[in-house]
Amino acid sequence: MMADECQPGDSVLTEDMPCEHCGIFTLGGNIPIQGAWRDIAYTPVRDNIWSVSEGIYRSIFLKGHKGVVAFDTLTTPGTARAYAASVGRVFPRNPIHTIVYSHDHLDHTGYAEDMAPEAHIIAHELCDKVVRRRQSDGQLAATETFVDERKAFNIDGVDFELIYPGPTHGDGNIAAYFPQSKLLFMVDTVIPGVGYTFFPDWHLAPYVPVMKRLLSLDWDLFVPGHFWITDRQGFIDNLAYYDRMADIAQQAIFDDLDPNNFAEVQKYTEMNLRSEFGELFRFQEYCAMNLSRYMQHYLTGGWGIEGNWQPDTTPL
């Protein structure tokens, strides 16, 4: 079967392997990595908030009176099951009754069907619109959406607030705010180190001003969607990297660097950025891609409506 002949929602059974949800992969046949088990580390963070990670991806879950509110589903069907098993190990009498989607991307929210298929699912409306159109195999649509900028929840004794500050990354990407614990959780925005690869689905124009709105809230611990937990200063420093990259990318264009000549972008990065950013996590891997992406932003003018959105920059 040619890749493009597959339809969304296809899930291919074979005789000797159990079916795995295939997301939007169109390869046909089973995809072993989708079902591969990953060991999950689980750590208490503050109060009733726990964090889970398989080393790269990170999320949180919270214990309620009768069950658990879990954010996201991790990366694959296999990791979604491992996530659920971890929750079950920590709270064996508390099933996952609620899942909150941070945003629409499958590597974070693609496999609720494997984690807790009967769970109540909460998402921002913009996220759910994409989820419903995507029809990805394993990603369940939300059962509750909200359209406002902020909404407070009390679910099974768990209190939190969901905040959509504006376009940042993906669609309908929300922060979860726990005022009593002074903790903020947000996925695929602030991540330790340089930016991930080419800033996939980042809305660069509104990104920093929108993210800075979250600084108007009272928190001192930030849980990102990847790698390690950081604090308020780590959050601020990370956003400063984006501001600097915006400035450097413009200078690189004026220096006649071609963003499509990646070998030259790598040389430029090494010569001009190592002294400033060389100590940052994954500089060697991704800083040149970050630069190329930012250059494309200034040359093309931002991507789509979200990438050109004039953000509300008032405090939350």
Place this chain on the structure above:
Amino acid sequence: MEELNTGIFTHDGARQYLEREPDLYVDQLSTKIWTICDGVRRTLFIEADNSVIAFDTLATPGAARAYRKAIAAAIPGKTVQTIIYTHDHLDHAGFAADLAPEANIIADEMCAKVVGLRKAKGQLPPTQCLSGKRNRLTIDGFELTLLNPGPIHGTGNLSAYFEYEKILFSSDTLLPNARYGLLPDYHIWNLVRFIREFQQLDWTTFVPGRYEVTDRARFDKGCDFFIAVKASAQQAFAEFVPIWELDAMEAYVGSRLREQFGDLEGFDENIGLIALRIVHHYLMGGWGLEDTWNPGVLLADSLGPVNTNPIGPVVPEKAPIKARGERFGDSK
């Protein structure tokens, strides 16, 4: 000092870069159609009865002025009175204020929404917006068809089909080579399935939005290449290749596709980046509503209607622009 149109640049050092007028290369494709290239980006202009129809503006104010001069040299005595935006990006359609500030500007309605939102300095808002998949227009006596098969690259991307000349022009969509790099603002899910609708049309010359003019065979190979990368990038994920590592993706996908596609210009330089970008499409699920099976544009409705006023008086009344939306091809 003359005020400079700076696009979205905020850096003080932009002037020299933006004002520089590059060398442009002009080729005549038919009696009335020329193509022009700055060495990277390529576009078209057309001699109509009493005026010139220019596609896009090139990438900077300086390039737009050089474009205007090149048109004047190729078609003396006629000026640009119509600009057609192929899509919203500034490196193609950002500087109408420098090319022909009084021209009528035609664009797809979604392109117009992004242009209106962006407010880039030098990018003028369209004066006439098109909707639908196919619009057959007569502009100042010249007939052409503008096609928007669905989200492929940028927002509201229009391709131009010249039926009598058997020419297809499609900007920053399919390339007849492997020079995509990071595939900026490409809608991976839909690119090939929509662009393939163009194969149903009768044309022999393909003019891409950058690099060289080519033919149908290279266009077809470009489609095949894109599909092959999609399959191979997925296979890399399935086989536990660390897909976030450029070298690993380059080695895996490059080795599988080199025999069939290694002759494509840019293959060795770009295959790793292309594969890395595409595998993240599958990992993440695509970007936005444009990148879904049943595509749309998120937040478009919240922006309100775009300007759909009839086109102004610059185009002679005897040959008004007529727009007629209709479907083409079999896509959804």
